[in-house]
Amino acid sequence: MRNRQRLLGLVTGSVLVACADIAAPSRGDAYEWRRLQGTSSGVDTLSFHWAGADLPVRFWAEDSLNLPAHVQGGIGRWEAVFLYGEFSGVVVSDSSTADVIVTTGIAPKGGFSIARLESGFAPECQGATDIELSSNGQQILRPIRVYVDPRFAPGSPGVDDCMALTTTHELGHALGIFTHSPDPEDIMYADPAVSALSRRDRSTAELAYHTEPTLTIAPR
Amino acid sequence: MRAIVAVLMIVAAAAGPRLQAQVEYNARLGVTWATPLIRDDIVEEVELRQKLAPTLSLGASLPIAPRYRAGLEVMLTSSGYRASETATSTDLGTLRTGSVTLGLHGPIAANFGWRAGAGLLGYWPKDERGIFLRGGTTRFLAGAGVDFRRPVWSHWEMMVSLGYDFHRFTTGELQGRGFSQSQGVQRISAAVGLAKGSR
Numbered sequence: 466m467r468n469r470q471r472l473l474g475l476v477t478g479s480v481l482v483a484c485a486d487i488a489a490p491s492r493g494d495a496y497e498w499r500r501l502q503g504t505s506s507g508v509d510t511l512s513f514h515w516a517g518a519d520l521p522v523r524f525w526a527e528d529s530l531n532l533p534a535h536v537q538g539g540i541g542r543w544e545a546v547f548l549y550g551e552f553s554g555v556v557v558s559d560s561s562t563a564d565v566i567v568t569t570g571i572a573p574k575g576g577f578s579i580a581r582l583e584s585g586f587a588p589e590c591q592g593a594t595d596i597e598l599s600s601n602g603q604q605i606l607r608p609i610r611v612y613v614d615p616r617f618a619p620g621s622p623g624v625d626d627c628m629a630l631t632t633t634h635e636l637g638h639a640l641g642i643f644t645h646s647p648d649p650e651d652i653m654y655a656d657p658a659v660s661a662l663s664r665r666d667r668s669t670a671e672l673a674y675h676t677e678p679t680l681t682i683a684p685r
Numbered sequence: 686m687r688a689i690v691a692v693l694m695i696v697a698a699a700a701g702p703r704l705q706a707q708v709e710y711n712a713r714l715g716v717t718w719a720t721p722l723i724r725d726d727i728v729e730e731v732e733l734r735q736k737l738a739p740t741l742s743l744g745a746s747l748p749i750a751p752r753y754r755a756g757l758e759v760m761l762t763s764s765g766y767r768a769s770e771t772a773t774s775t776d777l778g779t780l781r782t783g784s785v786t787l788g789l790h791g792p793i794a795a796n797f798g799w800r801a802g803a804g805l806l807g808y809w810p811k812d813e814r815g816i817f818l819r820g821g822t823t824r825f826l827a828g829a830g831v832d833f834r835r836p837v838w839s840h841w842e843m844m845v846s847l848g849y850d851f852h853r854f855t856t857g858e859l860q861g862r863g864f865s866q867s868q869g870v871q872r873i874s875a876a877v878g879l880a881k882g883s884r
Contacts, residue, residue: 487855489725490863517775548723548815548858549731549768550775667862675728675770 492668496651499679500643513605513680514551514641514673515564521553524636525563525608530619530628536567539633542652543640546667551674552640564682565609565639567632572612589627590615594638604683611635630660637666641673709754709882711844713742717762717874722854723816724868731770733816735780738764740874742846746790746882754790756800759783760848760874779811784826784850793831801829806852819857826852828872834880841881848874 499512515522526536533556540554557563572593592613597606613632615624634657645655651663662670721734739762746756766780788802806826810817828850834842853867 485866485869486724487859487868488865489727490865492727517773544814545818548725548862549733550777550815671727675731 492672494665495668495672496646496648496653496665497644498642498669498673509602509679511643511680512641512673512676513643513678513682514676515682517550519564519682520550521555522564522639523557523562524554524565524567525557525560527568529569530613530615531625532567532569532613532628532632535613535629535632536636538629539636542633542662543636543670546662546670547674548671551671554636560608563608565611565636567611567613567635569614570612571614572610589617589621589623590631592631592635594635596638596643598680599683603680605680606683607685609639611639626660630657633660633662637670640670641678642666642669707748707882709746709880711742711744711878711880711882713740713744713844713846713876713878715740715742715846715874715876715878717760717872719872720870722766722868722870723859729770731768733766733768733777735762735766735782736764738762738782740876742874742876742878749789752792756788756790756802758786758788758800758802758804760786777815781809781811783807783809786826786828786850788828790832796834798832798834799829800832803827806850808854808856816856816858819861822854822856824852824854826850830874837879841879844878844880846874846876846878848872848876850874 499510502509502511524536524540526533537556540556544553546552560566571591572595590613592611595610595612598604599606611632613628613635615621615628617624619625630652634652637653642653644653646653646665646669648654648663648665649656650659651657651666652659652661653666653669717738717740719735719738721732723731723733725731725733740760742758742760744756744758746754749755761781761783763779763781766777768775768777784804784806786802786804788800790798790800792798804826805823807823808817808821810821813820828848830846830848833845837843850872852870854870855864855867
């Protein structure tokens with residue numbers, strides 16, 4: 466009788482262990498990625514992520530200051546965030562087919578209807594991402610424009626590293642993280658100093674890509 | 686994969702002529718269905734699973750008692766895998782698996798027999814990304830099955846097999862991200878093939 470109970474307990478335990486699912490980590494450390502924009506009637510929430518049909522996102526990089534390599538590296542860092550193929554990107558040679566254009570230089574001021582997602586000012590370089598919205602404010606017009614610019618002569622110490630991390634930061638905006646992290650350990654901090662994406666960056670990107678966006682990308 | 690093939694070749698070469706005369710070989714083709722590899726929760730449930738996979742099974746067995754045989758089986762599958770949530774489904778590429786199982790075979794009745802065993806199962810993704818960013822994974826496996834055999838000509842039998850196996854799945858990337866425990870994965874396979882041997 467006792468042996469039978471033990472056997473039953475063993476079988477029950479085995480079945481429970483066998484049926485248990487993997488336990489996913491909490492993504493509760495994510496920061497706010499949506500842009501809250503004041504309007505005449507209140508506050509509008511802008512959020513966006515690239516849809517599966519738009520993948521791979523096509524990036525064009527100006528052939529200057531090692532920018533193609535920095536863009537390729539940035540794409541790789543962001544792709545590595547996702548477990549389920551939510552994002553992928555490629556560098557293209559023809560800027561007319563690009564979804565995102567990355568150039569050196571300082572972002573032009575004003576002139577079009579833009580949500581400017583200014584990056585921080587790491588000491589050696591700076592960056593900005595311009596997203597132009599359609600007249601009804603529902604769609605993002607292609608291409609998204611990213612600017613990365615050195616503050617010193619390109620060969621100066623620290624400039625290349627700064628260009629790399631600032632490019633990754635700006636690509637984060639182009640992916641849909643429209644705000645800055647409050648934590649200096651994150652790549653999406655306003656004044657980024659780290660070169661790798663943090664766990665919070667990862668959680669934020671994952672949440673952004675599994676939340677219904679308010680903006681879509683305009684058809685080509 | 687190369688290691689598995691090498692082991693089989695060494696075992697076959699090492700077996701003497703008398704032993705070889707008692708060895709039974711079989712080869713089967715079929716399909717394998719599997720339960721999800723992961724169930725995650727990001728805003729809503731995300732499920733990652735293999736598609737129905739074409740399967741090749743190769744086996745060899747030796748008598749160890751009047752009614753029982755010990756067998757070695759290699760099972761290879763190749764299929765796509767995808768992530769799904771409520772509104773979307775994303776193809777993630779090709780995933781190959783290979784298992785090596787050591788087990789026992791015995792009769793049930795008439796042309797039916799059973800087999801049960803344990804071994805190792807390897808996952809080899811075509812592209813190292815997503816859950817396989819740090820590469821494939823190898824897991825312990827246990828399984829059982831039922832075979833139906835019917836003689837078709839001298840020393841040859843047609844073989845129809847139904848198999849079930851179970852393992853717990855995780856990868857280095859999932860563990861590195863803080864996924865705890867592992868996912869119970871059950872697979873069911875059906876295959877048809879030929880067996881050649883001493884029976």
